[in-house]
Amino acid sequence: MPFQEVVEAEGHLIDSHIMENIFDKVVEHGGRFEVEQFSIGRTNSEPSHLRLKVSVEEESSLERLLEALLELGCAPVDATDAVLREVERDRCAPEDFYSSTNHHTFVRNGNKWVEVADQRMDAMIVVREGQAWCRRLRDLRRGDRIVVGLRGIRVVPESKERGRLAFAFMANGISSERQVDTAVRQTAALVRQTVEQKLKVVVVAGPVVVHTGGVKGLSSLVRGRWVHAVLSGNALGVHDIEASLFGTSLGVRLSDGRQEEHGHRNHMRAINAVYRAGSVTEAVRSGRLQSGILYECVQAGVPFVLAGSLRDDGPLPDTITDMNAAQDAYAAELKGAGLVLCLGSMLHSIATGNMLPSWVRIVCVDINPAVATKVSDRGTGQAVGVVTDVGLFLQLLSKAMV
Ligand SMILES: NC(=O)c1ccc[n+]([C@@H]2O[C@H](COP(=O)([O-])OP(=O)(O)OC[C@H]3O[C@@H](n4cnc5c(N)ncnc54)[C@H](O)[C@@H]3O)[C@@H](O)[C@H]2O)c1
Known part of the structure; x- marks a missing residue:
């Protein structure tokens, strides 16, 4: 096999299956x-160290193999500086751009290894004056110098944290119904630990939180200052406000689960009420909105972001319908996050997973095991799934946090 390269890797290579x-x-x-x-x-x-000679039949397969190995933290030994190429037009990268992973990454520049900031997957790496950042394609500007090829790059995949065996469920991938009590207890411990570490706990939630009676639980977590940002879509806002103003969610009475007569109008009445007030915050300030998740956010000064979608009714005046702006607003609130709780929204959970570096913990609660799997498969391997009803989960979690 004529095409060869010597590569090396360091870390917890055995017990993390690297x-x-x-x-x-x-x-x-x-x-x-x-x-x-x-x-x-x-x-x-103490880390393990591996030095390996790899050989393949064709040059093109060597490039592909080196790329795949790089994601596992296994890089060519001949550490030269990363090759930089200038961006010639806004939002256009040179064809051989390096596409980032969500793992800690270092690039060699001026003979020094520089840690890349704003780590996220599917980004390019811009290097300027000895510093490096992840930048999305749409944020590239003419004149930026970005990393191309595969040389002078080191990726450090997350390895099993040996000191964290107390959170055993995090190692299990997806937990089943039977383990809900344990998952709740351990999520509560993670929330406490994250707050102690002065990192943010961010909740990503779908409208099913309201439909399943999770408003009380989530409201109490916000009130208790256990949550530092709520990221969601139009529907959570609409149904949360509908529940607060009319006691229904999509026209179904939350008290007894029965369809209210003419209840189908209620979510539109909720949107109308917010339009009349001007915004959710104004609806709270004017006294029109007196309970619910968003009410608690406004009262506690906890930021919330409602990202628009094609399904939206209204939408609420607070819903951001420019998708790029909505992604930016999510990303801004995710900065400094240590733990993200994804609660019953496939769309928003996957979107959030795509923005996070691999060292931010994610607990994904959904009734469908495929959702946690999807979040993990998309590259967000740190996500653990709890398969259960999100209303029940929130009720138990809020009790565990008192
Ligand atoms: N009226 C509206 O404006 C309106 C209505 C619905 C959705 N939307 C918008 O559409 C987009 C997608 O909505 P989405 O996030 O709800 O849809 P989604 O399909 O992405 O996610 C819903 C998730 O909830 C899970 N789920 C269902 N029942 C559950 C339960 N009891 N416990 C736990 N999980 C459960 C499902 O398995 C699914 O993964 C959002 O932006 C939302 O705001 C708008």
């Missing part, structure tokens, strides 16, 4: 590997 993945990748790409050196970390904290 080494196994590295070997699998070589085989998947039709290549061969030869371990040149391997030293195993002998204590909890």
Whole structure:
């Protein structure tokens, strides 16, 4: 096999299954590997080190293999500076741009390894005056110098945190109905730990939170200052306000689950009431809105973002219908997050997962196990799924936080 490269990786390679993945990748790409050196970390904290020669039949497969290995934290040994190329037109990258992962990344510039800021997946890396940032394609400007190719880049995938075995459910991927009590207890511990670390707890929620009676639980978490931002869509706002003003959610009485006569008008009446007030905040200030998730947010000064969608009624005046602006508003609130609770919204959970670096923990609560799997499969491997009714989950979680 004529095309060869020596690569190396360091970290908790064995118990985080990284080494196994590295070997699998070589085989998947039709290549061969030869371990040149391997030293195993002998204590909890000591990393293992692997040096591997890989060989393949064709030059193009070597490039593809190196790209796949890079995502696993396995980079070519000949550390030269990352190659930079200038952006010639706004929003247009050179064809061979490097596309980021959501893992900690370093680029070599001026013979120094520089940590990339604003880490997220599917971004380009802009380098300026010895500093590096992730930038989305649409944010690239003419004259920016971005990383191209695969040289001079190091990716550090998240490894199993050995000190975090108390949160065993985080290692299990998706927990079933039977483990809800445990999942709630451990989520509560994560919330407390995140607050102690002075990081943000961000809630991403869908309207099903209202339909399933989760308003009380989430409101109490906001009131208790356990939540530092709420990211959602138009529907949560509409149904939360409908529930507060008329006691229904999509016309169904929350008290007894029966359809209210002419209740189908209620969500439009809710939107109308907010338009009359001017905004959700004005509806609270004027006394029109006196309870609910958004009411608690306004009272506690907790920011909320409502992102628009094609399904929206109204939408509420607070709903951001420019999708780029809505993504920016989500990203701004996610800065400094340590824990994100995704509650019953496939759309908003996946969108949020795409924006987060891999070291921010995500607990994804949904009745459908496929949703947590989808969030993880899209590259957000740190997400753990709790398969249960979100109303019940919120009720238990708010009790656990008292
Ligand atoms: N009237 C409106 O304006 C209106 C109405 C509905 C949706 N929308 C908008 O459409 C977009 C998508 O809506 P979405 O996020 O609700 O849809 P979605 O399909 O992305 O997510 C809904 C999720 O809720 C889960 N779910 C259902 N019952 C559950 C339960 N009991 N417990 C836990 N999880 C449960 C489903 O499995 C699904 O994953 C949003 O932007 C929303 O604001 C607008």
